[in-house]
Amino acid sequence: MLSFDDITFTYPDAPSPVLDGVSFSVAPGECVALAGPNGGGKSTLARIACGFLAPDSGRVSVDGLSALDKATLRQVRCRVGIVFQDPAAQIVSSSVTDEVAFGPGNLGLPRDEIVRRVGESIRTCGLEGREQREPHTLSGGEQQRLAVAGVLAMRPTYLVLDEPCAMLDPVGRRELRRLVGQLRDQGHGILLITHDADEMVSADRVVVLEGGQVRLDGPPQLLITGSLLDDLGLDSSPMLSLARGLHAHGLELPARPIDPMSLAEAVRARTASDADGRHEVRGESGDGGLQGGSHAMAGCGDGRLAGQHGDDVPGKGGDVPGCRGSALPEQDDCSFPGDIPGGTEGMLEAHRVTYTYATGTSLEHRALQDVSVRLGKGEMVLVLGTTGSGKSTLLTLLSGLVMPDAGSVRCDGRDIGPGDVGLVFQRPERQLFADTVLDDVSFGPGNLGCGREVARETAAGALRQMGIDPHEYGQRSPFSLSGGEARRVAIAGIIAMHPSFVLFDEPSAGLDAAGRETVLQLISDLKERGCGVMVVSHDVDTFLGEADHVVLLEGGTVGWQGPARELVQHPVAFQRSGLELPGLLAFQRLVDIAPSDCSYDIDRIVRLVLGVMS
Numbered sequence: 001m002l003s004f005d006d007i008t009f010t011y012p013d014a015p016s017p018v019l020d021g022v023s024f025s026v027a028p029g030e031c032v033a034l035a036g037p038n039g040g041g042k043s044t045l046a047r048i049a050c051g052f053l054a055p056d057s058g059r060v061s062v063d064g065l066s067a068l069d070k071a072t073l074r075q076v077r078c079r080v081g082i083v084f085q086d087p088a089a090q091i092v093s094s095s096v097t098d099e100v101a102f103g104p105g106n107l108g109l110p111r112d113e114i115v116r117r118v119g120e121s122i123r124t125c126g127l128e129g130r131e132q133r134e135p136h137t138l139s140g141g142e143q144q145r146l147a148v149a150g151v152l153a154m155r156p157t158y159l160v161l162d163e164p165c166a167m168l169d170p171v172g173r174r175e176l177r178r179l180v181g182q183l184r185d186q187g188h189g190i191l192l193i194t195h196d197a198d199e200m201v202s203a204d205r206v207v208v209l210e211g212g213q214v215r216l217d218g219p220p221q222l223l224i225t226g227s228l229l230d231d232l233g234l235d236s237s238p239m240l241s242l243a244r245g246l247h248a249h250g251l252e253l254p255a256r257p258i259d260p261m262s263l264a265e266a267v268r269a270r271t272a273s274d275a276d277g278r279h280e281v282r283g284e285s286g287d288g289g290l291q292g293g294s295h296a297m298a299g300c301g302d303g304r305l306a307g308q309h310g311d312d313v314p315g316k317g318g319d320v321p322g323c324r325g326s327a328l329p330e331q332d333d334c335s336f337p338g339d340i341p342g343g344t345e346g347m348l349e350a351h352r353v354t355y356t357y358a359t360g361t362s363l364e365h366r367a368l369q370d371v372s373v374r375l376g377k378g379e380m381v382l383v384l385g386t387t388g389s390g391k392s393t394l395l396t397l398l399s400g401l402v403m404p405d406a407g408s409v410r411c412d413g414r415d416i417g418p419g420d421v422g423l424v425f426q427r428p429e430r431q432l433f434a435d436t437v438l439d440d441v442s443f444g445p446g447n448l449g450c451g452r453e454v455a456r457e458t459a460a461g462a463l464r465q466m467g468i469d470p471h472e473y474g475q476r477s478p479f480s481l482s483g484g485e486a487r488r489v490a491i492a493g494i495i496a497m498h499p500s501f502v503l504f505d506e507p508s509a510g511l512d513a514a515g516r517e518t519v520l521q522l523i524s525d526l527k528e529r530g531c532g533v534m535v536v537s538h539d540v541d542t543f544l545g546e547a548d549h550v551v552l553l554e555g556g557t558v559g560w561q562g563p564a565r566e567l568v569q570h571p572v573a574f575q576r577s578g579l580e581l582p583g584l585l586a587f588q589r590l591v592d593i594a595p596s597d598c599s600y601d602i603d604r605i606v607r608l609v610l611g612v613m614s
Helices: 042-049 070-079 096-106 111-124 140-152 170-185 197-202 238-247 260-271 391-398 437-447 452-465 483-495 513-528 540-546 572-576 583-590 602-613
Strands: 002-009 019-026 031-035 057-062 080-083 158-162 189-193 205-210 213-218 347-357 365-376 380-384 406-411 421-424 501-505 532-536 549-554 557-563
Touching: 002 042, 019 042, 019 057, 019 189, 019 205, 019 213, 031 042, 031 170, 031 197, 042 080, 042 158, 042 189, 057 070, 070 080, 080 140, 096 111, 096 140, 111 140, 111 170, 140 158, 140 170, 170 189, 170 197, 197 238, 238 260, 238 583, 238 602, 260 583, 260 602, 347 391, 347 532, 365 380, 365 391, 365 406, 365 532, 365 557, 380 391, 380 540, 391 421, 391 501, 391 532, 421 483, 437 452, 437 483, 452 483, 483 501, 483 513, 501 513, 513 532, 513 540, 549 572, 557 572, 583 602
Parallel strands: 031 189, 031 205, 080 158, 158 189, 380 532, 380 549, 421 501, 501 532
Antiparallel strands: 002 019, 002 057, 205 213, 347 365, 347 406, 549 557
16 A cells, blocks of 8 residues: 555745645555645655655655655665656666666666566557667657656555656557556556646545645545535546536436447437437537437447447547548548648748757657648637657747748748747746746846846746736746646746747646636737747647637648638548547547537537437
8 A cells, every 4th residue: 555644745945735635545456646735745746655755744654664764765665666757767778678678777676577578568568579779759649658657667565656648649549558557457556747638537535635735535426426526626528527517417327437428328328228328419409499400329230339340449549529420521621731821910920840859860850841830810710630659840940940841931021030939848947047027027028128027027026827826926936847737837938928829738738627728818819919839739628619620640741721610521531640539529429419509618518418318
């Protein structure tokens, strides 16, 4: 048992304890999701669990061994492994094999045992065939699995995973979640730090920290019923919101997971009482009644849901769920890369750009090829794609940080100038550098010519806009902040310069519900102010409903681009770009509700499904 008993911890520059009397435990073979707001002490507790930090008071024990006793600390560290939020921060070797062998080697194990453990860990984490690859050439998902493999090779009983899926694309998330489930089934105790509601619901227990104390310790079903999710300030995924809405009207939900297929199966079970097993899916009339409809929902002769074909399950490959057949649409059905007509006034434009990394070396890699995109003032463009598809590279080109090998990047028809484009990096801690938060955020305005007082006033306003109190945080070191707090401070440093265009790389990763709402409100404010906003994100459900225009990158080229409202009519575009269909869209197709009818309007989806079940 990994046990925390009345743990208290205060950072030197903090006005109050980040942990104040925290008590709970994790058993072998159990997955406990640790949730709560940014700055609530989750990552601090993870470091205490591994013996990296010592609490001010309280007791930490691992299978009866004290993590605070120097005589047993080594044994504790062997039994508890941690995977940090940024896997690259804990990768130290020049090959996958050497990285996995690093931990067992430090334990002084015999060579034969090290070789055996390395092989087993690589197979468990699905890294076969990559043994001699350099870790920095792996995708984000592969690096995350490599970090897990390196920890597993030391044979810990317990694993602490700090936001392991925050930076992964949907496929990478699915692979890592499957690995976590496999490790749990093998008897490992898992402490999973997460803001993802779907991950919370899939755990065995949920522990919520708020104000340094445990607000909830119980089964995840508590988050589905009642208002507890909202009361605790936790984020609700679109799929979980849909499940909660249907549950409130009497639908019996699956135990777990809450995904498009399991929820559609629950709807099918509810309607199975009809003699012919078929119900008409009805559209919504002007007076609020339910009528019309064109497809049967459930009652395929072989027991499958309508729209389900073989392995057409979200995330399992094959055809896109709900699409009749797997043929790709003709190019006339979508918008494609090439020349973009129209003027450039009020536009940030990349025109047929190509970019290659490490040209002329063995690591040469073509990141973008003949890509054309535009961002207008007052609009939001969402860029989607798998890990390694060129999304971050596109942002660095559009911000003027690097020059394309071919093509051009223009802002208002001219070269990019200081203050034109602001870029918020994927890892915010890498763009924080000053001694204090206020100095860091005021650096940009000062660099643009503002006097010291004006720069600091501007910085304070930007911090407040990001939900950061400048009086409480202004004199703190930016390196003492939690991951979510650091992200919001980094964003404040960009918007304080009032650029004409703001580019966000994974802005919601690692943020709690309040932080996500702050980012969405900021995007709305920037658009209203006439600023152009481009967002790169794997968090499709959060941003698709807010976007005006969507670009899908596929292996460094544009696979699809066009108005966001049209994307729901081309689900195969997701598949072609290597992406999973977003949960709500997949569910609607599984139950034959036309996405154009409701798309991301959960209330309307609930009403339509209730019409089916009635």
